[in-house]
Amino acid sequence: MTTTTTSEVISLRGITKAFPGVVANDDISLDIVSGQVHCLLGENGAGKSTLISILAGMQQPDSGTVSIGGQPVDISSPKVAVDLGIGVVHQHSTLVPAFTVLENLMLGDSGVMRDTKRATQRLGELAELLGVEIDPHALTSDLGLGQQQQVEIAKAMWKGSRLLVLDEPTSMLTPQAIEHLGESIARVKAQGLAVVLITHKLREAYAMGDCVTVLRGGRNVGHIGVDELASYSEEQAQDAILAAMFGDDLAAAGSDAVDLAGAGEAQRETAALDLSSRPVRLQLSGVTSRGPGHDVETEDVTLTVRAGEILGIAGIDGHGQQALSEVVAGQRPAASGTVVFDGEDITRTGVRSRQQLGVRYVTDDRLHEGTVGSMSVALNLVIKRIGQAPFWKSGRIQSKAVDIEADRLIAEYGIRTPSPATRAGTLSGGNIQKILLARELTGGAKLVVVNKPTYGLDLKTVHLVRELLIDFAADGGSVLLLSTDLDELIELSHRIEVISRGRLVGGVTNDGPGTAEKVGHYMTGAIEGTD
Amino acid sequence: MDTRTSSAQRILQGFVRSVVPVLLALIVSALIMLAIGASPTEFFAGVWKYGVTGDNWQRSLVLMAPLVIVAVGLIVAFRGQLWNLGYNGQYLLGAVVASGLGPVLFGVMPAALATLIVFVVAVLAGAVWSLVPAILKARYGTNEIITSLVMSFIAVGVVNLLIKGVFKDPATTTPQTVVIPDDQLLPYIPGTEIHIGFVIAIVLAVVAQFVLSRTSFGLRVDIFGASPKAARHVGLNSTWMVILLFALSSGLIAFAGSIDILGQFSYQRADWDPRYGDAVMPLVFLARFRPIASLPFVAFYAVLATGGTLAAQQAGVNVDFLLVIVGLILLFMTITEYIGERRRLGQSYLPAGLRRTVTSLVRPSRPGRVSAFAPLAAPVDPADPADPGPTDPAATERTRA
Numbered sequence: 001m002t003t004t005t006t007s008e009v010i011s012l013r014g015i016t017k018a019f020p021g022v023v024a025n026d027d028i029s030l031d032i033v034s035g036q037v038h039c040l041l042g043e044n045g046a047g048k049s050t051l052i053s054i055l056a057g058m059q060q061p062d063s064g065t066v067s068i069g070g071q072p073v074d075i076s077s078p079k080v081a082v083d084l085g086i087g088v089v090h091q092h093s094t095l096v097p098a099f100t101v102l103e104n105l106m107l108g109d110s111g112v113m114r115d116t117k118r119a120t121q122r123l124g125e126l127a128e129l130l131g132v133e134i135d136p137h138a139l140t141s142d143l144g145l146g147q148q149q150q151v152e153i154a155k156a157m158w159k160g161s162r163l164l165v166l167d168e169p170t171s172m173l174t175p176q177a178i179e180h181l182g183e184s185i186a187r188v189k190a191q192g193l194a195v196v197l198i199t200h201k202l203r204e205a206y207a208m209g210d211c212v213t214v215l216r217g218g219r220n221v222g223h224i225g226v227d228e229l230a231s232y233s234e235e236q237a238q239d240a241i242l243a244a245m246f247g248d249d250l251a252a253a254g255s256d257a258v259d260l261a262g263a264g265e266a267q268r269e270t271a272a273l274d275l276s277s278r279p280v281r282l283q284l285s286g287v288t289s290r291g292p293g294h295d296v297e298t299e300d301v302t303l304t305v306r307a308g309e310i311l312g313i314a315g316i317d318g319h320g321q322q323a324l325s326e327v328v329a330g331q332r333p334a335a336s337g338t339v340v341f342d343g344e345d346i347t348r349t350g351v352r353s354r355q356q357l358g359v360r361y362v363t364d365d366r367l368h369e370g371t372v373g374s375m376s377v378a379l380n381l382v383i384k385r386i387g388q389a390p391f392w393k394s395g396r397i398q399s400k401a402v403d404i405e406a407d408r409l410i411a412e413y414g415i416r417t418p419s420p421a422t423r424a425g426t427l428s429g430g431n432i433q434k435i436l437l438a439r440e441l442t443g444g445a446k447l448v449v450v451n452k453p454t455y456g457l458d459l460k461t462v463h464l465v466r467e468l469l470i471d472f473a474a475d476g477g478s479v480l481l482l483s484t485d486l487d488e489l490i491e492l493s494h495r496i497e498v499i500s501r502g503r504l505v506g507g508v509t510n511d512g513p514g515t516a517e518k519v520g521h522y523m524t525g526a527i528e529g530t531d
Numbered sequence: 532m533d534t535r536t537s538s539a540q541r542i543l544q545g546f547v548r549s550v551v552p553v554l555l556a557l558i559v560s561a562l563i564m565l566a567i568g569a570s571p572t573e574f575f576a577g578v579w580k581y582g583v584t585g586d587n588w589q590r591s592l593v594l595m596a597p598l599v600i601v602a603v604g605l606i607v608a609f610r611g612q613l614w615n616l617g618y619n620g621q622y623l624l625g626a627v628v629a630s631g632l633g634p635v636l637f638g639v640m641p642a643a644l645a646t647l648i649v650f651v652v653a654v655l656a657g658a659v660w661s662l663v664p665a666i667l668k669a670r671y672g673t674n675e676i677i678t679s680l681v682m683s684f685i686a687v688g689v690v691n692l693l694i695k696g697v698f699k700d701p702a703t704t705t706p707q708t709v710v711i712p713d714d715q716l717l718p719y720i721p722g723t724e725i726h727i728g729f730v731i732a733i734v735l736a737v738v739a740q741f742v743l744s745r746t747s748f749g750l751r752v753d754i755f756g757a758s759p760k761a762a763r764h765v766g767l768n769s770t771w772m773v774i775l776l777f778a779l780s781s782g783l784i785a786f787a788g789s790i791d792i793l794g795q796f797s798y799q800r801a802d803w804d805p806r807y808g809d810a811v812m813p814l815v816f817l818a819r820f821r822p823i824a825s826l827p828f829v830a831f832y833a834v835l836a837t838g839g840t841l842a843a844q845q846a847g848v849n850v851d852f853l854l855v856i857v858g859l860i861l862l863f864m865t866i867t868e869y870i871g872e873r874r875r876l877g878q879s880y881l882p883a884g885l886r887r888t889v890t891s892l893v894r895p896s897r898p899g900r901v902s903a904f905a906p907l908a909a910p911v912d913p914a915d916p917a918d919p920g921p922t923d924p925a926a927t928e929r930t931r932a
Binding site for chain 2: 371386
């Protein structure tokens with residue numbers, strides 16, 4: 001750990017940060033050296049985000065110190081962080097869509113008058129440094145996600161940077177955009193900046209990182225130094241990181257751990273299915289949706305899901321997945337086209353009737369759409385059956401019936417909650433997802449639309465959720481699986497369709513190696529080709 | 532067992548969070564009175580004397596009737612996170628239906644039937660008036676605070692026009708409506724001078740409490756209020772929800788206006804506006820949008836308002852001082868809420884910046900362990916802690932600029 005280079009070091013010592021009920025960071029110490037890419041690995045909830053928000057000045061540690069080049073610094077606000085040259089690219093876009101690139105970059109400028117000339121010049125320098133071309137006057141909403149991310153990086157380095165933090169930068173990018181990003185990171189590194197790269201994919205850590213630190217349960221559980229990592233083969237590095245990530249759980253998680261950590265190539269885990277023999281469960285013909293907001297709508301989507309089939313929908317986030325799931329669930333009207341379920345035209349049927357027919361929807365916004373956080377777990381479990389017997393009789397709630405149902409589902413799905421009366425919002429993301437699945441997969445479910453079902457969950461729950469979906473399909477249920485995680489789609493789906501800008505641009509039968517490349521080909525062709 | 536304790540704690544906490552702001556407001560208002568040379572003891576004694584003792588408690592209860600109905604009306608909208616601030620106009624619309632239409636109807640039909648028609652028309656008038664903000668909100672997402680407020684101003688103007696125009700009593704010179712004779716007003720509760728509007732108000736509060744907390748409709752309102760996205764997800768029609776809640780809220784408030792005219796005032800003057808909603812609004816927040824819980828707060832305010840008018844004169848402060856007390860309640864409610872929320876989250880009561888200043892005053896020197904690690908890093912010019920070093924071209928750029 002004793003780095004003896006002459007380059008500058010940002011040292012974190014004994015960083016501890018506790019939130020009620022959880023110690024997010026427990027005595028974490030690490031050194032970030034300029035001119036190196038430092039990978040932070042760990043599953044969700046390991047404390048990566050907390051550590052980053054401490055570096056970004058958004059949280060203050062309960063104890064511990066941060067020092068830059070030996071000088072202790074008090075990063076008391078995001079402004080201080082920026083002044084110290086710490087730039088953070090957050091996982092989700094922080095750009096204002098209605099502003100131009102230049103306006104977004106100038107948001108943090110402190111002068112009274114806007115100095116457009118200087119800003120344009122600065123953007124030019126940064127674009128050259130990153131090796132990208134950015135049109136200063138393009139609206140950010142018109143840019144592709146890869147380009148938006150380049151703007152985010154430029155924004156993070158706007159005031160001059162000594163440390164660039166990238167929080168899961170690849171999670172929404174196509175393989176090609178990831179390659180671009182890797183090149184930009186290499187150039188930034190060559191300029192002598194320190195880079196912290198947060199990821200949960202081992203492959204990326206090995207490909208892009210100079211050294212690796214693994215966090216688990218808020219603790220620093222493993223560090224692979226520069227020389228060590230360079231001397232390892234990819235396989236050795238994987239083993240070392242996996243051992244640190246899972247600790248004693250490694251044996252229990254077994255080969256799944258390798259898949260879950262994104263180390264190996266994904267393979268289909270669902271049983272093969274003779275599709276032509278199965279009855280058609282859901283048929284969309286030329287469906288164009290019409291929603292209330294400015295979302296990407298589905299355009300002329302035609303697809304078929306058969307009984308027992310898992311149909312995957314691949315695509316970059318925000319390319320009409322939400323519109324597609326909502327138009328099937330009945331939350332969004334179809335402007336044209338028909339939705340046929342089990343031979344019945346349900347294009348004009350509302351959410352509640354579809355729910356009773358067996359059409360279910362596990363939304364990706366579990367906190368604000370899928371559950372009502374201020375209400376009890378029990379109520380959330382029956383929330384889609386409001387007014388129905390036996391939970392309501394002549395409009396009055398029957399608490400006993402609700403509690404019995406809640407206890408049953410809590411036991412069956414292993415929802416960890418202090419009691420059925422606990423407010424759903426206080427549970428962890430994994431348990432909230434279990435509430436959604438318990439509600440949507442039971443009580444006569446025939447087709448379930450799942451949007452990003454494992455996003456942001458810890459690895460054990462990820463595994464459980466995938467098992468539940470596989471079992472549901474094995475019992476004859478149909479699944480429309482929308483995901484941005486290609487590995488997940490390949491593990492679960494029988495067929496994969498690719499969505500781009502609301503249109504289905506190609507389909508692949510998932511029957512052997514090479515599926516990822518084919519899907520990637522459609523994604524790249526559709527997205528990068530039009531940029 | 533476990534949940535019962537926590538719910539008991541929650542009730543206790545709700546009680547503390549509701550009563551503490553009122554107490555603090557009373558204490559601070561006493562200090563203000565001292566500062567401006569008035570006597571707080573005389574004022575509070577006066578409030579008690581003119582608001583409760585003798586037969587004065589009956590006057591307080593009469594005032595409670597419209598206040599409770601307005602409170603229920605506000606709660607219905609607020610539970611759905613719809614901020615209906617058009618209450619003043621809605622109240623006056625209901626009132627003018629009673630004072631304008633009432634005398635005509637009482638002349639041609641039995642009092643009971645006329646009263647019923649007045650009530651129905653008043654509720655409808657309020658509901659129809661709320662359609663504009665409701666439809667704008669439901670269809671175009673327009674901020675209902677602005678639209679309902681503006682509709683309220685228009686309503687106040689329309690009501691004044693009506694009183695000065697078609698509803699004006701030709702027998703008087705002042706612009707006011709015909710006085711409804713006593714025998715056609717709402718009957719008193721036997722043995723008192725409290726009209727039955729008070730009973731209606733209490734019944735409404737109980738029914739609203741039941742509907743909101745025990746029925747599927749109440750749950751739908753709460754889901755809609757908690758998250759419109761979740762409401763859409765479970766298949767609620769948000770357009771109808773907005774229109775229905777607004778109509779209910781506005782109709783109830785208009786009903787309060789009509790009951791006030793038929794129960795107490797018997798006629799209406801132009802430019803008269805009691806602005807009950809202004810006083811009731813903080814109270815329903817204190818009651819956490821629970822109709823039954825709002826009753827004690829409304830009773831408290833009714834006594835304060837009934838006794839306060841005379842008491843203020845005696846104590847040597849303006850009548851408007853009552854609104855100062857209401858304002859202080861709002862202020863302390865916000866502070867209590869902030870502190871309570873931080874306590875719930877286990878955070879310090881002080882904002883982060885202030886806390887650092889305070890702790891640095893208490894413990895001025897930093898712990899020694901920092902320097903122990905300092906040798907790890909390359910030495911840097913101590914005069915400039917932000918010195919980016921020669922390897923950082925971006926930062927050099929900043930210094931040049």
